[in-house]
Amino acid sequence: MNLHSLNEGSFIIQGFTGCVIKKPDKSNKSNNDKYHQILNAAIKVFAEQGYHKATISQVAREAGVADGTIYIYFKNKADILFNFFSYKTRRVFDRFKGEVEEAEHAEDKLRNLIRRHLGEFQRDPNMAVVFQREALQARYIDEAYIKDITKMYLDIVGDIIDQGQKEGSIRKDFQSGLAKRFILGAVNEVINTWVVTGIKYDLVTMADPLVDLYFRGIGAGGREMQKEN
Amino acid sequence: MNLHSLNEGSFIIQGFTGCVIKKPDKSNKSNNDKYHQILNAAIKVFAEQGYHKATISQVAREAGVADGTIYIYFKNKADILFNFFSYKTRRVFDRFKGEVEEAEHAEDKLRNLIRRHLGEFQRDPNMAVVFQREALQARYIDEAYIKDITKMYLDIVGDIIDQGQKEGSIRKDFQSGLAKRFILGAVNEVINTWVVTGIKYDLVTMADPLVDLYFRGIGAGGREMQKEN
């Protein structure tokens, strides 16, 4: 099965009018190769230069193709970024779901999610850089755009919270919308810091302490103390 | 005392070589007016278009001045953003410190900080949009740049954690570096969501529930209970 077919046509998005994920090309290997060749080159260049500063020529050079060739596989420059999010990044996030399901309890599920999240970003730092940097940009500018991915993530987290609340391992006295952002925001900041400070240390080791903070918070007291307040 | 004088010259930053905060202008009202007129116009345009997409002409039109006038008050386009961060945003963050000191205990201090943070961003949504979107960008591209502001924030949080640990209201068994980012990341995500979803609801009401999550986490039990699992 072609990798592209999963997502094909599934994004109808403001601000990216006309951006469509390329047809899978009937398993035409060489075409598919070029698509990935260019996409990966673009991610590398975007990571180094930033999307705006990067030029099509740089991407072409990095991909070892001519400038014009890029327009055979992508509608325009924005379409490359669009494909990065809707195809490449999407696949990574899709796999999170499976990872979560391998655990039974809410806390373990969240731990698996965070581990996987950090692990995937650590495995592909260029992706990490581009995603962290441009996703927010895209969220702000293009209205819908990256929200699907964010929503997918928040939904996974939401399901975990639901389950935890049923299990009794997670409190019920908070807005789940807020809790989801609280979880997403913290991982993102951890990833940003890792990227900004130079991708030096082992990101995945942050997973357990982070999940601990999610569940227990920074507070010293038990529930009793809370109630005293 | 002139507002600018606080920060004048205090930023010497890679990637922004040559960008300097304008002299306070001897209380010359009209000069100072134009400076703010342009800066605010720029923030509005940057908020709507994004820094890169925004043009000097748009900013000039919004400010009601000629294109060339902008270059009397700012060295170049980047210098406008630089001034936004080093003067305008800085002032906001500077005030956080005072706010924190008004409370006695760590949890109240953190609550004040978060309230103030959300309150200031709610008060000036254009600033919020530009800050949230471009600060991350800037962190990635310009090496030092916005890190000062981030560091300032993290330091305030760090002090609160220290105090809480002494008071006994905050646990000691976590890396404080991680906890600080955990706190910053969550507020940022809350602000981002508020901005991205259209600045509709009251952001400040998020402060208390958020601080509650910081302290208590999402977990239902005390530590003991977790271990029982």
Next chain:
Amino acid sequence: MNLHSLNEGSFIIQGFTGCVIKKPDKSNKSNNDKYHQILNAAIKVFAEQGYHKATISQVAREAGVADGTIYIYFKNKADILFNFFSYKTRRVFDRFKGEVEEAEHAEDKLRNLIRRHLGEFQRDPNMAVVFQREALQARYIDEAYIKDITKMYLDIVGDIIDQGQKEGSIRKDFQSGLAKRFILGAVNEVINTWVVTGIKYDLVTMADPLVDLYFRGIGAGGREMQKEN
């Protein structure tokens, strides 16, 4: 008598339409001062930067006046250069005539001319730089313009040649037009070299050897040898 009155209105020149030498201002001393103050500042700045690279602001700063003040004394930027040539430089060249008349014989007259020429340029290197650099420019671009000064010089040389031919000290078998340019070209190149190499040595000492070359040429032979050819 006012210094300006000599030349006032005497230049009607293509490419400098509208450039007129300012009225002498009824001996209004302060006005006249500013005129010279600005003109000299301009010459200094033009010498350092070149006419095109120099800005009105630089000239104003050097002159210690506001930008706008320059437009009270000069019609526009080109008018400053025009005044440099038609007033300042002109006066220098005017004095050459007198110098020449102090000698009796052609060779001495030429020697006096060249000495004075080199001496005046050495005395005022900024003038030298601007004149040598911009005069040619002006000759090419503005059709008439600087030709008056060049013509004045060539006329003086022409008179010397005429006299020398009558006296028998100068040959008659050459086109006097060519000989005049031959003389002017050589001095200019000597001055250019002096300027370009950094105005270090004593320019006036070049006068005698140069006049020797003018009269005797580089050839070793006497007239007899010439005739053998």
Next chain:
Amino acid sequence: MNLHSLNEGSFIIQGFTGCVIKKPDKSNKSNNDKYHQILNAAIKVFAEQGYHKATISQVAREAGVADGTIYIYFKNKADILFNFFSYKTRRVFDRFKGEVEEAEHAEDKLRNLIRRHLGEFQRDPNMAVVFQREALQARYIDEAYIKDITKMYLDIVGDIIDQGQKEGSIRKDFQSGLAKRFILGAVNEVINTWVVTGIKYDLVTMADPLVDLYFRGIGAGGREMQKEN
């Protein structure tokens, strides 16, 4: 052999940092054509307007290409002028050397040089105009720049003088540095006059009379006669 290859990379010059002579283009005819097409268009426009007044758009229009095309072949506007000097003009001056060597005696060598010099400039009046006008400019502004070409010329003249002194046809009692400039200055002035007065008469006919002046000077007598005065 490609014409460009002679000079490629041979100029590393202050004030023209980053200006490089285009690769010879593997005899790619169309590339080479565009390079010359633009260079010649530029020379024409520079001749008419002067380098500073000329705009890239004018050059593009004259060359029949889009503005952007110019930047494919030249780094920037200054690079066009740089290529004019380092490639186009250089080639002309390079050929002088060969011309000189075809004669045996010093006087004939100098005559050949001057003839060739005048001939080449007459053949390409646009080149003549731009060279005469901008070379001086460049000498003043760019420190090293055009000095190479001037030096090349002066060296040729210097060699001729040396030879003549050995042969006995040239006097030994003058500074050869001065004599070289005396020769260069005079030709330049002759060319300037020809250009400024409208490129009407036959410039090459000036060669013989000029060389006669170089050798014999304007003086009527032999050396002896002078001393009698």
Next chain:
DNA sequence: CATGAATGAGAATTCATTCAT
């Protein structure tokens, strides 16, 4: 499909000149 030269719209920036004070 692939190429890469050519395009030209668009953006930042400069600076001579004006004019209200």
Next chain:
DNA sequence: AATGAATGAATTCTCATTCAT
């Protein structure tokens, strides 16, 4: 007269995109 802030026309240069080969 003097000022200098404001102007906006003009210019250089970039780069996404096209299209003939």
